[in-house]
Amino acid sequence: MEPQNLTGISEFYLLGLSDDPELQSLLFELFLSIYLITVCGNLLIILAVSSDPHLHTPMYFFLSNLSLSDIGFISTTVPNMLVNIHTQRIPIAYEGCLTQASFTYLFACLDGTFLTVMAYDQLVAICQPLHYTIIMNSRLCGLLVLVSFLVSLLDSQLNISMVSQVTFCSDVEIPSFFCDPSQLLSLACSDTSTYTILMYFFVVIFGGVPVFGILYSYMQIISSILKVSSTGGRYKAFSTCSSHLLVVCLFYGTGIGEYLSSSISSARKGAVASVMYTVVTPMLNPFIYSLRNKDIKKALRRLLRR
Helix, strand or coil: CCCCCCCCCCEEEECCCCCCHHHHHHHHHHHHHHHHHHHHHHHHHHHHHHHCHHHCCHHHHHHHHHHHHHHHHHHHHHHHHHHHHHHCCCEEEHHHHHHHHHHHHHHHHHHHHHHHHHHHHHHHHHHCHHHHHHHCCHHHHHHHHHHHHHHHHHHHHHHHHHHHCCCECCCCEECCCCCCHHHHHHHECCCCHHHHHHHHHHHHHHHHHHHHHHHHHHHHHHHHHHCCCCHHHHHHHHHHHHHHHHHHHHHHHHHHHHHHHHHHCCHHHHHHHHHHHHHHHHHHHHHHHHHCCHHHHHHHHHHHHC
């Protein structure tokens, strides 16, 4: 959906993370390093999964899609911030701001839905191992990825269509390094009570349903693990889903922390908290999966030898 400018303004002003000129070069080097590490790490995961026949399974298929989503997530915010720091150009066009906010919604929701799909995959693998290959066939895996993308696209378009209907005053300053969707409504001049209610409704639907799906899956997984008689069997079953559980806690933990920080503290502290959610989490995901997964480490070694 093409964003429509109903405000009469042509640009917003991104205030960034700090006003200190001495920190600009340090921030540039830090975020450039994080961005390169994130892109390279997730690309290695994708290449390892695609090149190794042993990893052509539903779990690693979903993992490669999660890595692709993480690349898109961090690429939505960091490159523009690096350009702004390097050129000292703070303004961002109205259409560009809404586009960035739209992609932020898209990839954030896509990460959540992929984590939910991966939780379901773990549920089938642990609770119904004999029927795993039948249930998690290639057709179902492709359908789950397609549905995840369509749901995330719907969430993005619904939220950004609301923001595009809001009237902003002139010289709008966003106390963040990107067009944070949670801050755009608070900067509007018109009444946003209806849009705020709708936004919370969308959060409950597009965010709450995946969380419920993950919680339900792990309740069933834990119940099945506790029924295993041997300690070694319990450990093996738990280690199978430990990496995914850690990524889930990191993703939703930083997301809740970013939301609480922006609600109860200053806007600038909320911007610092959003770094964890939008930048640090996509960087850590490939490390969590590669360091805690023997199959990934073997595939990466074979890939690097080539």
